[in-house]
Amino acid sequence: DAKTTQPNSMESNEEEPVHLPCNHSTISGTDYIHWYRQLPSQGPEYVIHGLTSNVNNRMASLAIAEDRKSSTLILHRATLRDAAVYYCILVLWSGGGADGLTFGKGTHLIIQP
Amino acid sequence: NAGVTQTPKFRVLKTGQSMTLLCAQDMNHEYMYWYRQDPGMGLRLIHYSVGEGTTAKGEVPDGYNVSRLKKQNFLLGLESAAPSQTSVYFCASRRPPRTDTQYFGPGTRLTVL
Numbered sequence: 001d002a003k004t005t006q007p008n009s010m011e012s013n014e015e016e017p018v019h020l021p022c023n024h025s026t027i028s029g030t031d032y033i034h035w036y037r038q039l040p041s042q043g044p045e046y047v048i049h050g051l052t053s054n055v056n057n058r059m060a061s062l063a064i065a066e067d068r069k070s071s072t073l074i075l076h077r078a079t080l081r082d083a084a085v086y087y088c089i090l091v092l093w094s095g096g097g098a099d100g101l102t103f104g105k106g107t108h109l110i111i112q113p
Numbered sequence: 114n115a116g117v118t119q120t121p122k123f124r125v126l127k128t129g130q131s132m133t134l135l136c137a138q139d140m141n142h143e144y145m146y147w148y149r150q151d152p153g154m155g156l157r158l159i160h161y162s163v164g165e166g167t168t169a170k171g172e173v174p175d176g177y178n179v180s181r182l183k184k185q186n187f188l189l190g191l192e193s194a195a196p197s198q199t200s201v202y203f204c205a206s207r208r209p210p211r212t213d214t215q216y217f218g219p220g221t222r223l224t225v226l
Contacts, residue, residue: 032212043117043203043217044156087155093212098144098163100171100205101215103155 004088009108012078020073020107022088027068031090035062035073038106039084047073049091083111115139117218119204125224126194134189134221136204144207145187146171146215147179149200156203162187194225 005023012018024033034049048055048062050071055062061074075082087106092099120135136145143164148156148171158171162181176198178190187206191198204218 034212036215041220043205043220044215045217046214049212091212093210098161098169098209099211100146100148100158100161101156103148103157105153105155 004090004104006086006088006104006107008105009110011110011112013112014080015077018075018078018082018109018111020075020086020088020109021070022072023070024088024090025069027090028092030093032093033062033064033068033071034089034091034101035060036087036089036101036103037084038087039081044087044103047086051093078109078111080111080113082109084109117204117206117216119202119218119221121221122219123222125226126191127226128195130194131190131192132194132223133191134202134204134223136187136189136206136218137185138187138204138206138216139185140206140208140216141184142206142208142216143184144209145181146205147177147187147189148203148205149173149198150203150220151200159189159202194223196225199223199225 035047036044038044050062063072085106117138146161147159150156160179162168165184168179202221205215207215
Protein backbone atom coordinates (compact mmCIF):
# COMPACT_ATOMS: atom_id res chain seq x y z
CA ASP A 1 0.00 0.00 0.00
CA ALA A 2 1.15 3.53 -0.73
CA LYS A 3 2.21 5.36 2.42
CA THR A 4 1.86 8.96 3.55
CA THR A 5 4.27 11.10 5.55
CA GLN A 6 3.12 14.00 7.71
CA PRO A 7 4.86 16.19 10.29
CA ASN A 8 4.20 15.07 13.84
CA SER A 9 2.95 18.46 14.94
CA MET A 10 2.36 22.01 13.77
CA GLU A 11 1.47 25.19 15.56
CA SER A 12 -0.48 28.17 14.26
CA ASN A 13 -2.21 31.25 15.54
CA GLU A 14 -5.93 31.72 15.68
CA GLU A 15 -7.52 33.41 12.65
CA GLU A 16 -4.47 32.73 10.47
CA PRO A 17 -4.31 30.27 7.55
CA VAL A 18 -2.84 26.84 8.20
CA HIS A 19 -1.15 24.66 5.59
CA LEU A 20 -0.83 21.00 6.56
CA PRO A 21 1.49 19.05 4.23
CA CYS A 22 1.37 15.40 3.27
CA ASN A 23 3.89 13.48 1.17
CA HIS A 24 2.79 10.41 -0.77
CA SER A 25 5.57 9.79 -3.26
CA THR A 26 4.44 6.21 -4.09
CA ILE A 27 0.83 7.15 -4.82
CA SER A 28 -0.81 5.21 -7.64
CA GLY A 29 -3.00 6.64 -10.36
CA THR A 30 -6.17 5.34 -8.72
CA ASP A 31 -5.44 6.50 -5.17
CA TYR A 32 -7.68 9.22 -3.84
CA ILE A 33 -6.25 11.56 -1.19
CA HIS A 34 -8.53 11.78 1.85
CA TRP A 35 -8.19 13.93 4.93
CA TYR A 36 -9.84 13.17 8.24
CA ARG A 37 -9.41 14.95 11.54
CA GLN A 38 -9.88 13.82 15.12
CA LEU A 39 -10.87 16.37 17.72
CA PRO A 40 -9.87 15.61 21.32
CA SER A 41 -11.82 12.67 22.78
CA GLN A 42 -13.88 12.21 19.60
CA GLY A 43 -13.96 9.87 16.65
CA PRO A 44 -12.38 10.91 13.37
CA GLU A 45 -14.44 13.01 10.99
CA TYR A 46 -14.15 13.48 7.25
CA VAL A 47 -12.67 16.75 6.04
CA ILE A 48 -12.12 16.58 2.29
CA HIS A 49 -10.83 14.37 -0.51
CA GLY A 50 -9.56 14.69 -4.08
CA LEU A 51 -7.91 12.87 -6.96
CA THR A 52 -6.06 15.33 -9.18
CA SER A 53 -7.68 18.74 -9.06
CA ASN A 54 -7.74 21.12 -6.13
CA VAL A 55 -10.91 20.86 -4.06
CA ASN A 56 -12.80 23.24 -1.82
CA ASN A 57 -15.56 22.70 0.69
CA ARG A 58 -16.96 24.54 3.67
CA MET A 59 -14.32 23.11 6.00
CA ALA A 60 -11.10 23.38 4.02
CA SER A 61 -9.29 23.35 0.70
CA LEU A 62 -7.12 20.60 -0.70
CA ALA A 63 -4.23 21.51 -2.97
CA ILE A 64 -2.74 18.58 -4.90
CA ALA A 65 0.66 18.82 -6.56
CA GLU A 66 0.75 18.33 -10.30
CA ASP A 67 2.73 15.08 -9.96
CA ARG A 68 0.41 14.02 -7.10
CA LYS A 69 3.37 13.12 -4.88
CA SER A 70 2.26 15.61 -2.26
CA SER A 71 -0.79 17.52 -1.11
CA THR A 72 -1.66 20.29 1.31
CA LEU A 73 -4.73 20.72 3.44
CA ILE A 74 -5.52 24.40 3.87
CA LEU A 75 -7.58 25.80 6.71
CA HIS A 76 -8.21 29.36 5.60
CA ARG A 77 -8.82 30.90 9.01
CA ALA A 78 -8.02 28.59 11.90
CA THR A 79 -10.07 28.73 15.07
CA LEU A 80 -9.46 27.08 18.41
CA ARG A 81 -12.01 24.44 17.40
CA ASP A 82 -9.67 23.34 14.60
CA ALA A 83 -7.14 22.01 17.12
CA ALA A 84 -7.04 18.31 16.28
CA VAL A 85 -5.00 15.50 14.79
CA TYR A 86 -5.22 15.61 10.99
CA TYR A 87 -4.77 12.40 9.02
CA CYS A 88 -3.85 12.21 5.33
CA ILE A 89 -5.00 8.83 3.98
CA LEU A 90 -4.78 7.28 0.52
CA VAL A 91 -7.86 5.38 -0.58
CA LEU A 92 -7.59 3.07 -3.56
CA TRP A 93 -10.51 3.39 -5.90
CA SER A 94 -11.50 0.07 -7.35
CA GLY A 95 -15.23 0.25 -7.59
CA GLY A 96 -16.26 -2.01 -4.77
CA GLY A 97 -14.14 -3.11 -1.86
CA ALA A 98 -14.86 -2.79 1.84
CA ASP A 99 -11.36 -2.12 3.12
CA GLY A 100 -11.01 0.04 6.17
CA LEU A 101 -8.94 3.19 6.31
CA THR A 102 -5.21 2.97 7.06
CA PHE A 103 -4.34 5.63 9.61
CA GLY A 104 -0.82 6.89 10.31
CA LYS A 105 -0.01 9.02 13.33
CA GLY A 106 -1.21 12.21 11.63
CA THR A 107 -0.29 15.82 12.40
CA HIS A 108 -1.21 17.26 15.76
CA LEU A 109 -2.33 20.83 15.03
CA ILE A 110 -2.03 23.27 17.91
CA ILE A 111 -3.84 26.60 17.66
CA GLN A 112 -2.63 29.45 19.81
CA PRO A 113 -5.15 32.14 20.80
CA ASN B 114 -30.20 11.14 12.33
CA ALA B 115 -28.11 9.97 15.26
CA GLY B 116 -25.40 8.75 12.89
CA VAL B 117 -23.13 6.15 14.52
CA THR B 118 -23.63 5.47 18.21
CA GLN B 119 -21.60 3.27 20.55
CA THR B 120 -22.48 1.63 23.85
CA PRO B 121 -21.02 1.85 26.48
CA LYS B 122 -18.87 4.99 26.54
CA PHE B 123 -16.55 3.71 29.27
CA ARG B 124 -15.87 0.30 30.77
CA VAL B 125 -13.38 -1.20 33.21
CA LEU B 126 -12.81 -4.96 33.11
CA LYS B 127 -10.66 -7.36 35.04
CA THR B 128 -8.36 -9.69 33.15
CA GLY B 129 -10.31 -12.70 31.91
CA GLN B 130 -13.73 -11.05 31.94
CA SER B 131 -15.83 -10.82 28.82
CA MET B 132 -17.88 -8.02 27.34
CA THR B 133 -19.64 -6.88 24.18
CA LEU B 134 -19.45 -3.44 22.61
CA LEU B 135 -22.45 -2.37 20.56
CA CYS B 136 -22.35 -0.15 17.49
CA ALA B 137 -25.51 1.12 15.82
CA GLN B 138 -25.97 3.24 12.70
CA ASP B 139 -29.15 4.73 11.26
CA MET B 140 -27.81 5.67 7.81
CA ASN B 141 -28.60 2.32 6.17
CA HIS B 142 -24.90 1.79 5.41
CA GLU B 143 -23.74 -1.53 4.02
CA TYR B 144 -20.25 -1.53 5.50
CA MET B 145 -19.33 -1.34 9.16
CA TYR B 146 -15.96 -1.34 10.92
CA TRP B 147 -14.34 -1.73 14.31
CA TYR B 148 -11.05 0.05 15.01
CA ARG B 149 -8.89 0.41 18.08
CA GLN B 150 -6.71 3.37 18.96
CA ASP B 151 -3.83 3.15 21.40
CA PRO B 152 -2.32 6.29 22.97
CA GLY B 153 -0.48 8.48 20.46
CA MET B 154 -1.30 6.19 17.57
CA GLY B 155 -3.60 6.17 14.61
CA LEU B 156 -6.57 3.82 14.39
CA ARG B 157 -6.07 0.15 13.47
CA LEU B 158 -8.75 -2.02 11.90
CA ILE B 159 -9.93 -5.00 13.97
CA HIS B 160 -12.80 -6.49 11.95
CA TYR B 161 -15.27 -5.30 9.36
CA SER B 162 -18.53 -6.34 7.74
CA VAL B 163 -19.82 -5.89 4.21
CA GLY B 164 -23.38 -6.74 5.08
CA GLU B 165 -25.78 -8.54 7.37
CA GLY B 166 -24.42 -11.92 8.38
CA THR B 167 -20.91 -11.35 6.98
CA THR B 168 -17.69 -10.40 8.77
CA ALA B 169 -14.00 -10.30 7.90
CA LYS B 170 -10.70 -9.85 9.72
CA GLY B 171 -8.77 -6.63 9.67
CA GLU B 172 -5.22 -5.82 10.74
CA VAL B 173 -5.46 -6.77 14.45
CA PRO B 174 -8.27 -9.34 14.88
CA ASP B 175 -6.78 -11.62 17.55
CA GLY B 176 -8.72 -11.74 20.81
CA TYR B 177 -11.89 -10.28 19.30
CA ASN B 178 -15.05 -11.67 17.73
CA VAL B 179 -17.76 -9.82 15.86
CA SER B 180 -21.30 -10.37 14.69
CA ARG B 181 -23.68 -8.53 12.40
CA LEU B 182 -27.10 -10.03 12.81
CA LYS B 183 -28.88 -6.86 11.73
CA LYS B 184 -27.76 -4.36 9.09
CA GLN B 185 -27.79 -1.47 11.54
CA ASN B 186 -25.82 -3.16 14.34
CA PHE B 187 -22.24 -4.41 14.60
CA LEU B 188 -21.12 -6.08 17.84
CA LEU B 189 -17.53 -6.46 19.04
CA GLY B 190 -16.88 -9.14 21.66
CA LEU B 191 -13.96 -9.78 23.97
CA GLU B 192 -14.21 -13.32 25.32
CA SER B 193 -11.32 -13.13 27.79
CA ALA B 194 -10.05 -9.59 28.21
CA ALA B 195 -6.31 -8.92 28.52
CA PRO B 196 -4.48 -5.73 29.61
CA SER B 197 -3.18 -5.40 26.02
CA GLN B 198 -6.75 -4.75 24.95
CA THR B 199 -6.88 -1.53 26.94
CA SER B 200 -7.66 1.00 24.23
CA VAL B 201 -10.29 3.29 22.74
CA TYR B 202 -12.58 1.46 20.33
CA PHE B 203 -14.24 3.22 17.43
CA CYS B 204 -16.98 1.97 15.19
CA ALA B 205 -17.53 3.35 11.69
CA SER B 206 -19.83 2.82 8.75
CA ARG B 207 -20.06 3.82 5.11
CA ARG B 208 -21.67 3.07 1.77
CA PRO B 209 -19.81 1.71 -1.25
CA PRO B 210 -17.79 2.75 -3.23
CA ARG B 211 -14.49 2.58 -1.42
CA THR B 212 -13.92 6.33 -1.69
CA ASP B 213 -17.13 7.21 0.15
CA THR B 214 -16.89 8.91 3.53
CA GLN B 215 -16.56 6.83 6.67
CA TYR B 216 -18.66 8.01 9.59
CA PHE B 217 -17.26 7.32 13.04
CA GLY B 218 -18.87 6.87 16.41
CA PRO B 219 -17.72 8.69 19.56
CA GLY B 220 -15.70 5.75 20.87
CA THR B 221 -15.64 3.41 23.86
CA ARG B 222 -12.80 3.74 26.34
CA LEU B 223 -11.95 0.29 27.70
CA THR B 224 -9.52 -0.38 30.53
CA VAL B 225 -8.51 -3.94 31.39
CA LEU B 226 -6.87 -4.33 34.80
